[in-house]
Amino acid sequence: KQEVTQIPAALSVPEGENLVLNCSFTDSAIYNLQWFRQDPGKGLTSLLLIQSSQREQTSGRLNASLDKSSGRSTLYIAASQPGDSATYLCAVRGSGGSNYKLTFGKGTLLTVNP
Amino acid sequence: DTAVSQTPKYLVTQMGNDKSIKCEQNLGHDTMYWYKQDSKKFLKIMFSYNNKELIINETVPNRFSPKSPDKAHLNLHINSLELGDSAVYFCASRYDGEQYFGPGTRLTVT
Numbered sequence: 642k643q644e645v646t647q648i649p650a651a652l653s654v655p656e657g658e659n660l661v662l663n664c665s666f667t668d669s670a671i672y673n674l675q676w677f678r679q680d681p682g683k684g685l686t687s688l689l690l691i692q693s694s695q696r697e698q699t700s701g702r703l704n705a706s707l708d709k710s711s712g713r714s715t716l717y718i719a720a721s722q723p724g725d726s727a728t729y730l731c732a733v734r735g736s737g738g739s740n741y742k743l744t745f746g747k748g749t750l751l752t753v754n755p
Numbered sequence: 756d757t758a759v760s761q762t763p764k765y766l767v768t769q770m771g772n773d774k775s776i777k778c779e780q781n782l783g784h785d786t787m788y789w790y791k792q793d794s795k796k797f798l799k800i801m802f803s804y805n806n807k808e809l810i811i812n813e814t815v816p817n818r819f820s821p822k823s824p825d826k827a828h829l830n831l832h833i834n835s836l837e838l839g840d841s842a843v844y845f846c847a848s849r850y851d852g853e854q855y856f857g858p859g860t861r862l863t864v865t
Contacts, residue, residue: 673852684845685798685856692852728796734852741786741810743854745798 643668647731647746654721655754662716662749664731669712672734675743676705676716679728688729689716693736721753758782759857761846767863768836776831776860778846786810786849787829789821791842792859798845804829836864 644667654660664674673692677685689698689705691714697706704717718725728748735742759780768774780787788811789801803811807823818834833840841864846857 675854677856682861684858685847687853687855690853730798732798732854741803741805741849742800743788744800747795747797 643671643733643735643744645731645733645744645746647729647749649749650747651750651752653752653754656721656723658721658753659717659719660721660751662718662729662731662751664714664716664746666712666714666733666744668735669709670736671709672736674705674707674714674731674733676703676714677730677732679730679748681727685730718751721751723753723755725753726751759846759848759855761844761857761860763860764858765861765863767865769865770836770838772836773832773834774836774862775833776844776846776862778829778831778857780827780846780848780855780857782848782850782855783827784848784850784855785826787823788847788849788854789829789831790845790847790856792845793842802829802831833862836862838864840864 648663675690676688691698691707702719707714730748732743732745762777786805788803792798802821804823820832823829843859845859
């Protein structure tokens with residue numbers, strides 16, 4: 642059974658800092674990994690999608706890496722801004738028969754202080 | 756031009772009632788989902804439909820019954836609501852591995 646862990650559970654940083662959020666998963670047989678952002682009381686916004694054959698994806702100040710063999714992904718946020726404050730969720734999609742299923746971590750609550 | 760929409764956004768009801776949450780996606784996706792986010796913010800899959808057929812049915816009480824009248828809709832009906840059903844319910848659709856979420860329905864059972 643796939644399990645996804647995100648560390649840290651919460652992170653508070655001053656504006657302008659670069660930061661890394663970590664995600665680990667127990668079953669390396671994944672189809673892809675997706676990072677989401679969730680603002681309080683809102684739905685999920687997809688940030689980056691990494692296919693199992695890829696090592697990283699970049700979008701603006703965000704960079705996500707994937708090391709499938711070790712079951713790890715990181716989300717790097719450069720030059721953080723107060724608007725980046727949100728909960729960041731990592732989710733993995735299984736391969737084969739579990740391809741339809743996304744398994745989520747519990748998220749990292751990020752606060753960027755002005 | 757909302758991609759995945761849910762109604763209602765908020766639902767407050769008493770224990771024992773039956774309620775429905777509707778979901779529609781205008782993305783042309785084949786696969787749709789229902790997720791539950793509990794008070795600790797943990798998101799867990801409940802159901803998945805592909806082309807109106809049930810694909811995933813996690814360990815969910817049979818008081819919860821999804822219905823997909825067509826590919827663009829996946830509704831969730833809940834019978835005999837209990838206090839523990841209070842949560843935020845998210846609908847989602849999927850294409851080519853990427854998942855798109857609705858805004859969520861906050862259900863409060865009193």
